[in-house]
Amino acid sequence: MSDVRATSEKPLKGVGVLVPRGGKWGDSVAATLRGYGAQPVIAPLINFAPSENAHDLMVALLRLEAGDYDWLVVTSATTVDVLMGNSIRPAPTTRVAAVGETTAAALGLAGIRVDFVPENDNSARGLLKEWPLDQVQGRILVPQSDIAEPTLVAGLAERGLDAEFVAAYRTVGVAVDDRVRSDLQDGSIGVVLITSGSVARQIAAQLAPLPDGVVVACIGPRTAFDARAAGLPVHLIAETRSAAGLVAAVVEHASSIGSPLTDPTRDAGSTSPESL
Numbered sequence: 001m002s003d004v005r006a007t008s009e010k011p012l013k014g015v016g017v018l019v020p021r022g023g024k025w026g027d028s029v030a031a032t033l034r035g036y037g038a039q040p041v042i043a044p045l046i047n048f049a050p051s052e053n054a055h056d057l058m059v060a061l062l063r064l065e066a067g068d069y070d071w072l073v074v075t076s077a078t079t080v081d082v083l084m085g086n087s088i089r090p091a092p093t094t095r096v097a098a099v100g101e102t103t104a105a106a107l108g109l110a111g112i113r114v115d116f117v118p119e120n121d122n123s124a125r126g127l128l129k130e131w132p133l134d135q136v137q138g139r140i141l142v143p144q145s146d147i148a149e150p151t152l153v154a155g156l157a158e159r160g161l162d163a164e165f166v167a168a169y170r171t172v173g174v175a176v177d178d179r180v181r182s183d184l185q186d187g188s189i190g191v192v193l194i195t196s197g198s199v200a201r202q203i204a205a206q207l208a209p210l211p212d213g214v215v216v217a218c219i220g221p222r223t224a225f226d227a228r229a230a231g232l233p234v235h236l237i238a239e240t241r242s243a244a245g246l247v248a249a250v251v252e253h254a255s256s257i258g259s260p261l262t263d264p265t266r267d268a269g270s271t272s273p274e275s276l
Contacts, residue, residue: 011037012250014037015254016039017039017250020193021195026042029193029243029247036247038191041189043180046202047171048081048171048172051146061086062088064091071094071136072094072096073141076145078145079143079168090112096113096114096116097115098116099122099123099124100123101242116131121241122242124149128155128156133159142166144165146171181207184214187211192210194219195223195246197226201230208232216234216236217237218234218236218246219238221237224237
């Protein structure tokens, strides 16, 4: 988060910001927001549970450990937790691709070497676009959430590669505390961060319609598209798909209007799925 620096003006002074994820990620984002004067409210909207098909997952993980896969593609830090929780490490001959810097960092902390990370677009589409697939051969394991879109596996298959999906974990919704609803309705929360399509759908299901004046900030174009599909307005889209980029979008908007955030006059530019 170091690429965004707080200033004496505190552009987010007194602004309540809904942080929809807990754990280290949520704590880090909340700490950064406080540096800008914000009042973060950590309210996890999704959680992760063991895969319902533990047998298939373990078979795939044991094959990964045995070297049956030439590549492992990791799309979230949660997948890294699954690997470590099952005491599984890729065989030395297996190469590893991470969908983004955050995931690569989680792999690095687990002591797993990362061979490829997309530079410009930390997403499944970015991986497909930037990965030199003409140099990729053999079997590819893609462990993801049970509700992950088939973008990555389908994209690899379309390019003639042998990609295998396995559900590594389940993504489940978390009930929002009534105090969060109250804070939204009385204006105590002025900004809502959206970090994934799953989070967007939970916000739509549990908190919509959002009051006028609430600013919705999305971590990237794909998440913005999912938020709109769920019926939510989108006012800000991070230029870089990271926690730092998301905070930067909020801070820069607040700084540009010269006062604590108010409702932007219009939704951020629409993005079609084809352009993501």
